[in-house]
Amino acid sequence: MNFFLEVLIGGLLSGLMYALVALGFVMIYKASGVFNFAQGAMVYLAALSVVGCMEKGAPLWLAIILAFVIMTLFGIATEKFVLRKLVNQPPIALFMATIGLAFFIEGLAPMVFGSEPRALELGIVDEPIPWILDNWNMVISKFDLVAAGVAAVLVATLALFFQYTRVGRALRAVADDHQAALSIGIPLQHIWAIVWGVAGFVALVAGMMWGARNGVQFALTFTALKALPVLILGGFTSVPGAIVGGLIIGASEKLAEIYIPPVMQDMFGGNFGGIEGWFPYVLALLFLLVRPEGLFGEKHIDRV
Amino acid sequence: MIKKFKPAIAAAAVSLAMLSQMAVAAEEQFFPMIDYRVGPYGSNGQSFYGGFIDYLNYVNIKEKGVNGVQMTYEECETEYNTSKGVECYERLKSKAAKSAGPIHTMSTGISYALIDKSAQDKLPLAMMGYGRTDAVDGSVFPYAFPLVTTYQMQASAIIKFLKDKNGGSLAGKKIVYLYHDSAYGKEAIIAMNAEAGLNKFTVVQIPVAHPGNEQGAQWLKIRQERPDYVVFWGWGVMNQTALKAAQKVGFPRDKMIGSWWTGSEEDVIPAGEAAKGYMAATWNVAGKQVPVITDIEKVVYGAGKGNMEDKSKIGTILYNRGVSAAVLSVEAIRKGQEKFGKGKALNGEQTRWALENLNITEARLKAIGATDLLPEIKTSCANHEGSGKVKIQQWDGAKWVPVSGWIEGNKSLIHPLFQASAKQYAAEKGITPRDCSKEK
Numbered sequence: 205m206n207f208f209l210e211v212l213i214g215g216l217l218s219g220l221m222y223a224l225v226a227l228g229f230v231m232i233y234k235a236s237g238v239f240n241f242a243q244g245a246m247v248y249l250a251a252l253s254v255v256g257c258m259e260k261g262a263p264l265w266l267a268i269i270l271a272f273v274i275m276t277l278f279g280i281a282t283e284k285f286v287l288r289k290l291v292n293q294p295p296i297a298l299f300m301a302t303i304g305l306a307f308f309i310e311g312l313a314p315m316v317f318g319s320e321p322r323a324l325e326l327g328i329v330d331e332p333i334p335w336i337l338d339n340w341n342m343v344i345s346k347f348d349l350v351a352a353g354v355a356a357v358l359v360a361t362l363a364l365f366f367q368y369t370r371v372g373r374a375l376r377a378v379a380d381d382h383q384a385a386l387s388i389g390i391p392l393q394h395i396w397a398i399v400w401g402v403a404g405f406v407a408l409v410a411g412m413m414w415g416a417r418n419g420v421q422f423a424l425t426f427t428a429l430k431a432l433p434v435l436i437l438g439g440f441t442s443v444p445g446a447i448v449g450g451l452i453i454g455a456s457e458k459l460a461e462i463y464i465p466p467v468m469q470d471m472f473g474g475n476f477g478g479i480e481g482w483f484p485y486v487l488a489l490l491f492l493l494v495r496p497e498g499l500f501g502e503k504h505i506d507r508v
Numbered sequence: 509m510i511k512k513f514k515p516a517i518a519a520a521a522v523s524l525a526m527l528s529q530m531a532v533a534a535e536e537q538f539f540p541m542i543d544y545r546v547g548p549y550g551s552n553g554q555s556f557y558g559g560f561i562d563y564l565n566y567v568n569i570k571e572k573g574v575n576g577v578q579m580t581y582e583e584c585e586t587e588y589n590t591s592k593g594v595e596c597y598e599r600l601k602s603k604a605a606k607s608a609g610p611i612h613t614m615s616t617g618i619s620y621a622l623i624d625k626s627a628q629d630k631l632p633l634a635m636m637g638y639g640r641t642d643a644v645d646g647s648v649f650p651y652a653f654p655l656v657t658t659y660q661m662q663a664s665a666i667i668k669f670l671k672d673k674n675g676g677s678l679a680g681k682k683i684v685y686l687y688h689d690s691a692y693g694k695e696a697i698i699a700m701n702a703e704a705g706l707n708k709f710t711v712v713q714i715p716v717a718h719p720g721n722e723q724g725a726q727w728l729k730i731r732q733e734r735p736d737y738v739v740f741w742g743w744g745v746m747n748q749t750a751l752k753a754a755q756k757v758g759f760p761r762d763k764m765i766g767s768w769w770t771g772s773e774e775d776v777i778p779a780g781e782a783a784k785g786y787m788a789a790t791w792n793v794a795g796k797q798v799p800v801i802t803d804i805e806k807v808v809y810g811a812g813k814g815n816m817e818d819k820s821k822i823g824t825i826l827y828n829r830g831v832s833a834a835v836l837s838v839e840a841i842r843k844g845q846e847k848f849g850k851g852k853a854l855n856g857e858q859t860r861w862a863l864e865n866l867n868i869t870e871a872r873l874k875a876i877g878a879t880d881l882l883p884e885i886k887t888s889c890a891n892h893e894g895s896g897k898v899k900i901q902q903w904d905g906a907k908w909v910p911v912s913g914w915i916e917g918n919k920s921l922i923h924p925l926f927q928a929s930a931k932q933y934a935a936e937k938g939i940t941p942r943d944c945s946k947e948k
Binding site: 422463 | 546547548549550551554689696713714715717718719722724725726728729732744748751752757758774777778779782
């Protein structure tokens with residue numbers, strides 16, 4: 205039972221790390237109805253900007269501010285040079301543009317900051333909390349708890365931003381219909397620049413947490429792969445949905461990795477480990493059959 | 509007027525003709541460089557191929573080439589992508605038709621894709637420490653060379669190291685084999701199982717799905733299993749993640765030993781303090797204490813012909829490994845020239861022969877200043893590996909420190925596995941194996 209709980213809690217905390225990345229996708233999708241293929245690359249760019257600035261001599265706090273500036277400028281440039289021409293184009297055109305953007309970032313970022321993997325020390329050690337280990341013989345990492353706290357604060361802030369600010373309401377209007385939003389005077393360009401800037405900020409937070417955990421390297425772009433099933437479960441338009449989806453995916457993939465392979469091995473022989481790469485996708489696929497819009501996604505109704 | 513200059517024009521024409529003939533006569537040994545410097549693993553390639561090219565230039569500058577034959581190369585970027593690797597091969601093979609050094613792709617996937625093609629085109633494929641390991645049996649794979657060490661011999665050598673550490677016996681011990689769930693990771697399972705049977709220890713296999721940036725479940729399982737050691741076959745981000753995850757569950761890093769794909773500076777620096785004490789196998793040491801590395805810096809970089817943009821990487825594990833691969837390749841060219849004519853470039857078939865008849869001794873390595881960049885190597889038709897030896901190194905938080913001498917895997921246990929696998933491959937492909945006793 206103790207081991208089960210340990211795996212479950214570890215999974216839930218990992219899931220919050222996935223949710224950090226998923227939030228970036230939700231931001232863009234909410235504002236433009238587009239799946240941003242470049243979100244993983246943005247996580248990489250943000251983390252690389254932090255370590256790049258630190259290597260040039262900036263202290264951590266300054267490097268974070270500079271990285272935020274870089275991500276904001278990147279957001280504005282994306283709006284100006286990529287998206288502005290695509291207003292009122294079908295979502296697939298915007299999606300294709302984000303694919304191009306992903307490759308562009310993946311090529312440019314290492315050219316500017318170097319491609320070698322680097323450490324990012326945030327001052328939070330990824331070690332078990334001693335008193336939990338001593339009293340319950342369970343490994344709960346200090347780092348994971350901090351990451352969970354960061355995710356919770358980020359979600360609360362974004363939820364409030366979308367719900368109660370003018371910009372937030374404008375973002376939702378733009379997402380519903382570009383043309384209608386423009387016709388009532390919502391400045392689409394500004395809104396998109398803001399949302400890409402905020403998505404850049406979310407990428408920065410995710411990049412720092414993932415970079416501190418596994419090192420800052422190209423593989424940060426793969427974090428997007430972990431966010432996809434989270435989005436399918438939570439819904440592409442829901443900020444709290446990203447968190448709930450993250451928790452479900454994190455916990456289920458860890459439990460599956462531990463408990464399914466031995467059963468399969470007993471039944472068929474051989475080694476069935478390493479299933480956490482595809483298990484979340486199967487789960488998401490099954491979920492799609494039952495609830496295509498996700499747990500918290502908006503149900504789309506077309507009038508005939 | 510023309511009459512007046514006629515003798516001068518004639519003399520100039522003769523000189524030009526002579527010069528152009530000399531230019532044609534100047535032999536060049538061409539290396540098709542199917543490499544990667546950008547993409548997910550670009551930083552690994554930058555160091556490896558930087559070291560490789562630096563050594564070729566070093567030979568050109570220091571010795572004016574091998575018996576006057578200049579080492580030349582052309583690079584083609586694969587981004588560690590198998591299909592691009594095949595494209596590069598197709599692009600470069602015509603240039604390699606007359607003169608070809610060994611091809612080093614630094615990729616198991618690309619090597620697998622090229623094994624049949626390179627044999628058909630008679631171009632030798634070197635796979636130093638990676639690739640298709642049953643190609644050790646040269647009777648079936650005449651053009652493929654898994655030189656120095658293979659995954660299986662490396663695993664066997666690691667077990668030997670652990671055995672020595674435990675007073676000569678691993679009986680009753682438990683070892684977790686944590687591996688990248690791919691062909692690369694699975695290659696060593698057969699050796700781990702064979703060693704477990706022989707040495708009476710238990711091996712628990714735990715796979716990690718690609719890319720391996722999340723290993724929470726695996727390490728909780730490892731904590732539950734309470735193994736004596738973790739033998740680790742990781743790749744890319746999986747390496748740092750494993751070290752961090754080991755720290756998270758409190759597993760001592762000095763009880764973890766990895767393969768050579770997990771033992772470069774790039775693998776441990778991103779893990780920070782979590783990597784301290786971690787061990788990995790290698791066949792070349794790091795550092796500039798190796799004479800040829802210092803000399804390359806002096807001669808090649810002194811002449812402004814260095815290939816590394818970031819000079820701080822000179823002397824790292826992967827840079828030195830690139831030099832080690834180039835040393836082996838150039839020694840093969842020397843060997844080939846002894847048989848096929850000094851001062852003449854070798855074609856693919858001739859280089860293949862040279863790779864199959866290598867005999868690089870400690871004395872020879874010392875003479876070229878490459879002691880500890882390679883173990884002694886003696887290849888043959890039946891043994892395209894030639895060594896099977898590795899060293900174990902430990903990360904002290906700032907640099908890799910060798911903690912063992914050369915350790916050879918259990919050849920009598922492992923090589924028959926290669927032969928059996930090669931035999932099966934030959935049967936599947938309808939290949940009639942060469943009779944190695946008749947090869948010279």
